[in-house]
Amino acid sequence: MVSAFRHKGNSNLIFGAGSAASLPELVSKEGLILILTGGHFLQSQAWTLLETGLKKAGIAYVHETISGEPSPDTVDSLVEIARGAAAVSVLAIGGGSVLDAGKAVAAMVCHEGSVIEYLEGVGTRLPGGRTLPMIAVPTTAGTGSEATKNAVISKHGDSPFKKSLRHDAFVPATAVIDPELTLGCPMNVTLACGMDALCQLIESYISTRATLFTNMLAKEGLRLFGSACELLSGEELGINEESQRGSLALAAYLSGLCLANAGLGTVHGLAGPLGAHLEIPHGLACALLAVPVFRLLVKRLSQDSNQAVLDKLAFAGAQINRGSNANPGARDVECLIDHLENWAGRLRPLVDYGLERSDINLIVSASDNKNSPVNFSYSERREFLLQLI
Known part of the structure; x- marks a missing residue:
């Protein structure tokens, strides 16, 4: 007998060399998007092509750079930026930390309070299933964060922790895996x-x-x-x-x-x-x-x-x-x-x-x-x- 199981995955998966070129067609045309990337990505041709494509399509966006693993303070600050700009979706391009930041921000825009209140083993509140649509684009081949329902949030220094914000709904709606983005890794x-x-x-x-x-x-x-x-x-x-x-x-x-x-x-x-x-x-x-x-x-x-x-x-x-x-x-x-x-x-x-x-x-x-x-x-x-x- 085959044992029972459940599976939760992306609604949309796009894989292949050059597939990142389709990003301007995939993002929401209904409002401003929040783009999160690592610093190195800004030096790439892929970023130049993305900027050009978004401008050509008339898509407004706000861009923020992620450095290192996202902390509660980082996520909370990005949530305020997203709310202030009235972002309707999130596009995260980078390694696992950037994608985790994107998942956390997309979710927390739709939740009240700080992200720390919803972290497993730390907070006392349970996240609901509300989140902004998100596109995850990995630039490294490792964590598989583009396929998962959790965002890892870290705090260093006093009382350090590394905990997850988790819900089935937090799996990125779309994952775009373009191996060419890892060539300069x-x-x-x-x-x-x-x-x-x-x-x-x-x-x-x-x-x-x-x-x-x-x-x-x-x-x-x-x-x-x-x-x-x-x-x-x-x-x-x-x-x-x-x-x-x-x-x-x-x-x-x-x-x-x-x-x-x-x-x-x-x-x-x-x-x-x-x-x-x-x-x-x-x-x-x-x-x-x-x-x-x-x-x-x-x-x-x-x-x-x-x-x-x-x-x-x-x-x-x-x-x-x-x-x-x-x-x-x-x-x-x-x-x-x-x-x-x-x-x-x-x-x-x-x-x-x-x-x-x-x-x-x-x-x-x-x-x-x-x-x-x-x-x-x-x-x-x-x-x-x-x-x-």
Whole structure:
């Protein structure tokens, strides 16, 4: 019997090289739009073409730049700007933080009070299903935020947190995935974001909440990732780069669909509080944590004779090792761990972001182990972080 499941996704998905050129046709013609981007996007030809297209179509807009992960203050300020301009829709173009900011602003324009009042584990109010129409356009391939119903909001300093504003209605109405927008992505960002997408695919694939539907999505995402993992090597790919960028962008989107419907595991359960305590990019946190977490995961699964989950990890490793025609086996699980170690070894270590032993108990206390096929203890989760110092 096929288990029951529910799925929530974008109403409109547009994928393909050059698809960002259609944005002036997609945005609302009924009023002013709020455009949110990262700073680097303003230096791109895509921004110039978008500006030209909007002006030609007579579409009024207000533009704001997002820097770093959105805080409650940032969201509240942007909401006031959107209300003051009477914005009728939101267009967010950037990495996961920009898209999260867009989702939060689109929702909070339709809610009273501060966004902090509606955050899970922080606020006391539940968000309703009201939101402005939003178009999400990723410029990195990692978080899959364009496919999810939550917006991650962070507060650093005193009483830090990293929590979600969440509702089924907050999935962006339209996602436009143009792989060409990722062509200028720095290698370290491509690597960290790509590893984030891989972790999301694997964690949702082995999640205790996985369904037949999410397993299909995860397997296809892993196949796509396997066909694009040369991008993470840092080598010049020439004419093959655009094709691999497309595969990685779609893999990241599928990872977002998977996490939204099957949940994630210990890597992300630790990455959230780690990112709240330290101002560290989310993808990098996941990439570094993946090594100790998956290494012990494999050991514990073997001890428990959990062959079903080991087979899933072998499938993931096979896509990286030999491609989608491989017959997955134990060697492919080793291959997966080897690649994670190799890729993580080329990223900045946590100590560069100020992680100290005295921070670890606070981070672990705020972490969770939801959806993992192995219930890691507090001391085991603590050890994961100690290994990264």
